[in-house]
Amino acid sequence: MPLSFDLPPAAIPGQSVDAIDTPSLILDLAPFTRNVARMQDAADRAGVKLRPHAKAHKCPEIALAQIARGAVGICCQKVSEAVPFVAAGVTDIHISNEIASPTKAALLAELARHARLSVCVDDASQIDTLAAATEAAGTQLDVFIEIDVGQGRCGVADAPAAIALAERIAAHPRLSLRGLQAYHGGIQHLRDWAARRDAAAQAAERTGAVLAKLAVAGVQCEVVTGGGSGSVEFDVGSGVYTEIQPGSYVFMDADYGSNAYPGALRFEHSLFIATTVMSVAAGDRVILDAGLKSMAVDSGLPWIWADGAASGALEYVAANDEHGIVKPRQAGNLAALPALGSRVLLVPGHCDPTLNLYDALVAVRGGVVEAVWPVAARGLSR
Amino acid sequence: MPLSFDLPPAAIPGQSVDAIDTPSLILDLAPFTRNVARMQDAADRAGVKLRPHAKAHKCPEIALAQIARGAVGICCQKVSEAVPFVAAGVTDIHISNEIASPTKAALLAELARHARLSVCVDDASQIDTLAAATEAAGTQLDVFIEIDVGQGRCGVADAPAAIALAERIAAHPRLSLRGLQAYHGGIQHLRDWAARRDAAAQAAERTGAVLAKLAVAGVQCEVVTGGGSGSVEFDVGSGVYTEIQPGSYVFMDADYGSNAYPGALRFEHSLFIATTVMSVAAGDRVILDAGLKSMAVDSGLPWIWADGAASGALEYVAANDEHGIVKPRQAGNLAALPALGSRVLLVPGHCDPTLNLYDALVAVRGGVVEAVWPVAARGLSR
The missing domain is CATH 3.20.20.10 (Alanine racemase)
Structure with a gap:
């Protein structure tokens, strides 16, 4: 039987941000x-x-x-x-x-x-x-x-x-x-x-x-x-x-976020990668479904974003092609690890080449999808 | 006047590989x-x-x-x-x-x-x-x-x-x-x-x-x-x-190419990035039109490919978003630097995330484009 359906869209307006498929690129x-x-x-x-x-x-x-x-x-x-x-x-x-x-x-x-x-x-x-x-x-x-x-x-x-x-x-x-x-x-x-x-x-x-x-x-x-x-x-x-x-x-990617800005002109993090915990079998770490194909790592690994700030408890320690490995910052603090199937937001290390990986940017407001914007110039490096 | 044309294709079958626009991903x-x-x-x-x-x-x-x-x-x-x-x-x-x-x-x-x-x-x-x-x-x-x-x-x-x-x-x-x-x-x-x-x-x-x-x-x-x-x-x-x-x-990307293979089972480099020298103003280096958005650098920078082998004379030393900086391996060997507008082939450091940047793979045989193959699963990380 020939394939009769296309891949579902990254998100649908009106959807909760917690319901969209991952990895997806989110603009707050x-x-x-x-x-x-x-x-x-x-x-x-x-x-x-x-x-x-x-x-x-x-x-x-x-x-x-x-x-x-x-x-x-x-x-x-x-x-x-x-x-x-x-x-x-x-x-x-x-x-x-x-x-x-x-x-x-x-x-x-x-x-x-x-x-x-x-x-x-x-x-x-x-x-x-x-x-x-x-x-x-x-x-x-x-x-x-x-x-x-x-x-x-x-x-x-x-x-x-x-x-x-x-x-x-x-x-x-x-x-x-x-x-x-x-x-x-x-x-x-x-x-x-x-x-x-x-x-x-x-x-x-x-x-x-x-x-x-x-x-x-x-x-x-x-x-x-x-x-x-x-x-x-x-x-x-x-x-x-x-x-x-x-x-x-x-x-404001993690690289720019690492600069010191004592002056008045500072900007806020608005770009996130929504990911899902796909494996917890190792016990002392969890595995996210977003790796090198979902973010650029040339300027450093992503931050884990929790409660409006970079997480003090969890660290994204390694990116494989399609896996991200997350460990507690404090060895043995296993209680900090998220559960299988739960959502984790990342702030990418370098925004420009990260955008270049995605066909769509999911624009959200107050946790609800407002629009899905094509990254229309993605891949256009000629 | 509304825009009345699409971006031309990466290559056209029958074209010489030296005539195609760059950066492009080439399969020999x-x-x-x-x-x-x-x-x-x-x-x-x-x-x-x-x-x-x-x-x-x-x-x-x-x-x-x-x-x-x-x-x-x-x-x-x-x-x-x-x-x-x-x-x-x-x-x-x-x-x-x-x-x-x-x-x-x-x-x-x-x-x-x-x-x-x-x-x-x-x-x-x-x-x-x-x-x-x-x-x-x-x-x-x-x-x-x-x-x-x-x-x-x-x-x-x-x-x-x-x-x-x-x-x-x-x-x-x-x-x-x-x-x-x-x-x-x-x-x-x-x-x-x-x-x-x-x-x-x-x-x-x-x-x-x-x-x-x-x-x-x-x-x-x-x-x-x-x-x-x-x-x-x-x-x-x-x-x-x-x-x-x-x-x-x-x-066979540059990373796998760096393994030692004394046994019989070795593979050949077949994947290249065609680039163009876009600036020679600095004098002691040249700038290619291919950087982080045209190759993955997580496993190392690309090799410059010349006469069927990694170049001994030239080195790709840094990747910016859309620029690659090439220097002679031997300081002062300026005669080795390619001219403005000339073509340079690269072997990417890591093939998997590099393919994930391109919508098309230009298949060539004997220096002539035979087909343009869609990288149909590009960006499909969900």
């Missing part, structure tokens, strides 16, 4: 909404624009909520990632990354029929590839020169290199230099607040020095974009950035 | 086909059945190729994972894992209308949940008692516990005890061959001891299933396992 709408507002208010107070990074959530409903609250558009990290956001009606997207292939440039130039699009460059040949693609499509692109402010990844090293690229961009009528991108990923997770402040100040200072030399050379930078969820409280007041591009603040 | 069909045959021949020679683990590939086309070559069926690790395989016509599936929720039991009992299905237990309440679900659906399930042979994860500890579960299963007319599962994941990646051999022998000895006690108690185990790609050369000759369930051998 109350703290999520507060996070969206808090970042927008911080940007507004400082007079900088907020362009949240959609690589963190890959979810058009979240992008539209951010824009409704005041964001000027979104960032994407890959050209393909932008497709579902353009389809959902987002009209202003910055690809905060370089591309070096005619295939990707052609897709970007095609998307530019439907939205205002910008992209980074750090090499003359990337500019020529973009120029050829926009010429073929008959469209326009904004271009940002990326400068390396200490990350050691992409970006040119100094002002002369940036000026040379600016001249190259100016030679192509379908490309417009919009400004500079200066992002330092490496400082986002410095745990100590003062160390993060000083590192962000250094990055801003390097950016400011390049800007000054560009101005002398007559290169106008209308927009300076950068900043992440760990540095943004310093970036907004730097006087250098006109636009910030944090992403993870909507969720 | 020649070594893949040899791997499938080599494992089947090893099982056949030893007189044990081969039931490959589909959690490694999540791809119905691969499962059907394994079955066509002699496999008796497949393993899945989750109930939802089995759905696309049942839909593709696989008629014998073992869920090599416990389930502890009525929702999952109901789906399993429903799937049992379409295929022969079995599942593991290590607790009496799991048996009762399965019994209730099969009663409601009017279907039958085979059941395996899992024993812990040193992994410290799921499974009962000893023969008395297994006998108690066997009696419980016997009380339910819609459940049939099929045998034992004894899998030790922890020994699969012991690098030293003799250490792996001794650990596999110990696990087999523990399994044999439980089997002997079960036989005395009158509990028949028609099937004893277990073994992975790292231990299978020992498991097939153990005299204990009637069925082996390796998965990764079809691909």
Whole structure:
């Protein structure tokens, strides 16, 4: 007999969060909404624009909520990632990354029929590839020169290199230099607040020095974009950035949650993985039904979430492909172990690659499923 | 203007592998086909059945190729994972894992209308949940008692516990005890061959001891299933396992590739990630367009593949979300760095969670795309 049914959905609106199948990715709408507002208010107070990074959530409903609250558009990290956001009606997207292939440039130039699009460059040949693609499509692109402010990844090293690229961009009528991108990923997770402040100040200072030399050379930078969820409280007041591009603040994963935030700008955990205890046979530990295929562990193992805080009694100690091993923090405290079949909530270590594992995000309010949002850009890394 | 086009496919049959967009997951069909045959021949020679683990590939086309070559069926690790395989016509599936929720039991009992299905237990309440679900659906399930042979994860500890579960299963007319599962994941990646051999022998000895006690108690185990790609050369000759369930051998990731295999049973690398150099601005390194969202790094960073072997000149040193940083192994050997826009092939560190990131697997032969296979069970961890 041929198979006559599809897999049931992750959740159904109106359902109790305790009734949905596991593992499932849960967005708690109350703290999520507060996070969206808090970042927008911080940007507004400082007079900088907020362009949240959609690589963190890959979810058009979240992008539209951010824009409704005041964001000027979104960032994407890959050209393909932008497709579902353009389809959902987002009209202003910055690809905060370089591309070096005619295939990707052609897709970007095609998307530019439907939205205002910008992209980074750090090499003359990337500019020529973009120029050829926009010429073929008959469209326009904004271009940002990326400068390396200490990350050691992409970006040119100094002002002369940036000026040379600016001249190259100016030679192509379908490309417009919009400004500079200066992002330092490496400082986002410095745990100590003062160390993060000083590192962000250094990055801003390097950016400011390049800007000054560009101005002398007559290169106008209308927009300076950068900043992440760990540095943004310093970036907004730097006087250098006109636009910030944090992403993870909507969720606050365990990695960002491990930073110290003595200042006023802190965000709440809104993203959880609902799991079920599937085996208790070992006696001194329990086994959850969520492992490497349900969470990214590159930035550490997840926290167990209990009563609105990271559990002091239980620890997720190892992730296998589809199993999570949970032990009491205090050896022998077996009374703390949850029963077979019971639910355990996790805060993932790193939100961006965790979202990239799920096709749906279950939005809940007060413990009740309100909506199931497609993670429409999941897997779109081309 | 509304968006009027979908994202182009990852590849088109007939295309050169060098022309496809990146990052993409590539299966080289020649070594893949040899791997499938080599494992089947090893099982056949030893007189044990081969039931490959589909959690490694999540791809119905691969499962059907394994079955066509002699496999008796497949393993899945989750109930939802089995759905696309049942839909593709696989008629014998073992869920090599416990389930502890009525929702999952109901789906399993429903799937049992379409295929022969079995599942593991290590607790009496799991048996009762399965019994209730099969009663409601009017279907039958085979059941395996899992024993812990040193992994410290799921499974009962000893023969008395297994006998108690066997009696419980016997009380339910819609459940049939099929045998034992004894899998030790922890020994699969012991690098030293003799250490792996001794650990596999110990696990087999523990399994044999439980089997002997079960036989005395009158509990028949028609099937004893277990073994992975790292231990299978020992498991097939153990005299204990009637069925082996390796998965990764079809691909051979970098983690399994780091084991020593002095014996005859070794497998070839068939799985690659095609990437593009997207930035060379830093001068002393290059940046690839594939990072954490294009590969799992839990078992180590990928190898750079060049001329049929792991590169001795280049090293993938760090994975960011969408960037991979590549440096020369010998500082200053800048001549070894690939040019902007050029292609770099990677062997992923861990195949199972890497497949779980991609919607499609591009099957190539002799450098030409032959087919694009859906990774139909991607993300199905429920």
